Amino acid sequence: MTRPTAPIELLGHEARLATPAPMPEGFLELLATDCPTVTAVDATADASRDWWPLSMHWALAGQVLQRAAVVASPTTTEQVSAVMRRCNDARVPVTPAGGRSGVVGASVPVFGGVLLDLTSMQGIQSVDATSGLVAVWAGTFGPDLEAELRQQHGLTVGHYPQSFDIATVGGWVACRGAGQYSTRYGKIEQMVAGVEVVMADGSVVMTGGFPAGAQGPDLTQMFLGSEGTLGVITRVLLKAHPLPATEQRAAYAFDTFEAGLEACRRILRRGATPAVLRLYDAPESQRGQGADGTYCVLLVLDEGDAHIVNAAMNVVSEECAGARLLGDELVEKWMHHRNDTSALQALTRKGFVVDTLEIAAPWAALDRVFHDVRTAMLAVPHARSSTCHLSHSYLDGACLYFTFAATPPAEEVEATYVALWDAGSRAVLAAGGNLSHHHGVGLNRSRFIAEALGSSLPVLQAVKDALDPHGILNPGKMGLRSPFGEVQWP
Numbered sequence: 001m002t003r004p005t006a007p008i009e010l011l012g013h014e015a016r017l018a019t020p021a022p023m024p025e026g027f028l029e030l031l032a033t034d035c036p037t038v039t040a041v042d043a044t045a046d047a048s049r050d051w052w053p054l055s056m057h058w059a060l061a062g063q064v065l066q067r068a069a070v071v072a073s074p075t076t077t078e079q080v081s082a083v084m085r086r087c088n089d090a091r092v093p094v095t096p097a098g099g100r101s102g103v104v105g106a107s108v109p110v111f112g113g114v115l116l117d118l119t120s121m122q123g124i125q126s127v128d129a130t131s132g133l134v135a136v137w138a139g140t141f142g143p144d145l146e147a148e149l150r151q152q153h154g155l156t157v158g159h160y161p162q163s164f165d166i167a168t169v170g171g172w173v174a175c176r177g178a179g180q181y182s183t184r185y186g187k188i189e190q191m192v193a194g195v196e197v198v199m200a201d202g203s204v205v206m207t208g209g210f211p212a213g214a215q216g217p218d219l220t221q222m223f224l225g226s227e228g229t230l231g232v233i234t235r236v237l238l239k240a241h242p243l244p245a246t247e248q249r250a251a252y253a254f255d256t257f258e259a260g261l262e263a264c265r266r267i268l269r270r271g272a273t274p275a276v277l278r279l280y281d282a283p284e285s286q287r288g289q290g291a292d293g294t295y296c297v298l299l300v301l302d303e304g305d306a307h308i309v310n311a312a313m314n315v316v317s318e319e320c321a322g323a324r325l326l327g328d329e330l331v332e333k334w335m336h337h338r339n340d341t342s343a344l345q346a347l348t349r350k351g352f353v354v355d356t357l358e359i360a361a362p363w364a365a366l367d368r369v370f371h372d373v374r375t376a377m378l379a380v381p382h383a384r385s386s387t388c389h390l391s392h393s394y395l396d397g398a399c400l401y402f403t404f405a406a407t408p409p410a411e412e413v414e415a416t417y418v419a420l421w422d423a424g425s426r427a428v429l430a431a432g433g434n435l436s437h438h439h440g441v442g443l444n445r446s447r448f449i450a451e452a453l454g455s456s457l458p459v460l461q462a463v464k465d466a467l468d469p470h471g472i473l474n475p476g477k478m479g480l481r482s483p484f485g486e487v488q489w490p
């Protein structure tokens with residue numbers, strides 16, 4: 001059974017936040033009758049962290065932000081339901097977790113309580129090959145899902161996030177994730193046909209199941225991106241495609257990032273959707289694509305039916321007529337290195353602050369976002385770099401993905417990290433972008449949610465209050481009110 005991957009070594013288990021209120025007497029013993037549980041301090045500390053880059057610095061200092069009192073590992077929906085009922089009755093916080101590959105502290109149990117580990121619920125439950133519908137347990141990791149679909153059914157879901165090996169289907173859905181082939185296959189919200197969810201009171205609901213509908217608002221979509229605050233996703237109905245019959249690749253050099261953006265816009269506006277369309281600014285082209293720092297590399301890959309791929313690549317070639325054609329071995333190189341994240345741990349050990357900020361904006365706003373975010377971040381004391389690539393494209397806009405680094409003195413790591421996020425996020429919002437394209441809000445971005453959602457935040461809060469009246473589900477996240485108090489971070 002695949003298990004979560006630790007982001008970096010944890011050299012202790014001290015909690016940075018105040019110790020939460022003790023669990024009700026006898027609670028842990030009763031919980032252990034619902035499903036397998038663990039209370040050993042090393043195990044609870046390890047399960048209480050994710051891949052949030054700031055928490056890697058804490059881990060090297062022997063700390064986690066908070067420690068759950070217990071890790072519960074249900075193996076069935078019934079067990080999840082029993083755990084939720086018990087926690088709801090006792091007003092104990094529950095933080096669902098999958099692969100714990102999130103990068104915004106979303107699965108950190110900031111008020112302690114139960115860390116609900118979904119990774120004992122793995123595997124494909126059923127496949128309807130005629131319709132291309134796959135029912136899969138939420139704790140299934142990407143490689144396990146795709147291997148079985150490909151080898152036994154000739155199907156693929158087409159969702160390949162960079163964290164493919166270390167994230168679960170439930171986490172993809174809960175965070176509204178995006179894979180590297182999203183321009184052809186869509187973001188996870190286009191891939192989900194329905195979800196089974198255990199609500200805060202332990203009741204089980206199933207949504208969706210149809211290709212389209214007019215039976216009221218789309219309740220499946222309500223749980224997508226809810227980051228464990230509205231319910232526990234136990235099973236997901238995913239749409240699958242036949243395995244691609246053909247693949248084509250190309251690479252181009254643009255003199256400026258803006259010229260490359262315009263080509264991408266025109267490709268999408270003409271209706272072409274090549275699976276991969278990645279445009280790197282000059283520093284990233286130099287760092288990762290072997291360029292000399294004077295031009296911006298666009299990598300293109302499409303796969304699927306030969307007629308459709310030919311048509312898409314013809315449109316790409318026409319719209320890139322003003323660019324220089326590069327060898328498509330650049331795409332091959334990217335294929336080999338695309339999921340390598342070893343630099344993150346190495347730089348963290350050297351004391352660098354490193355992180356990424358991904359946002360979406362309409363095409364008309366992208367030039368300004370590109371310029372303003374880098375300018376704002378580079379103005380932060382100790383900032384070293386802020387670079388960017390376009391990673392996902394749509395009819396009306398795209399995702400820009402910024403990578404930033406700083407070298408503060410050890411005692412200023414956290415302050416510098418917070419300042420960079422403040423500068424970058426506020427610059428995005430002011431320039432017409434949103435708060436997140438696919439990493440989610442979690443804890444790290446909670447402080448910006450009111451600015452990002454504006455008049456719609458009360459709607460989200462009302463949904464939360466209605467579905468989870470005692471506020472036990474992942475409290476302290478997404479900027480939602482918590483009955484357990486304010487999180488003392490940052």
Ligand SMILES: Cc1cc2nc3c(=O)[nH]c(=O)nc-3n(C[C@H](O)[C@H](O)[C@H](O)COP(=O)(O)OP(=O)(O)OC[C@H]3O[C@@H](n4cnc5c(N)ncnc54)[C@H](O)[C@@H]3O)c2cc1C
Nearest residue numbers: 098099100101102106161162163168170171177178228233
């Ligand atoms: C190196 C690296 C690269 C990454 N690349 C990408 C990328 O390309 N695309 C992308 O979208 N993301 C990426 N991510 C972010 C992360 O992998 C995704 O957010 C992923 O979807 C999280 O899945 P998980 O199973 O690890 O969830 P976790 O980290 O365990 O949880 C994330 C959130 O989802 C909630 N949650 C998890 N499972 C459930 C469930 N079953 N029911 C209810 N709530 C649940 C948790 O409470 C938490 O709020 C990357 C992360 C890393 C470390």
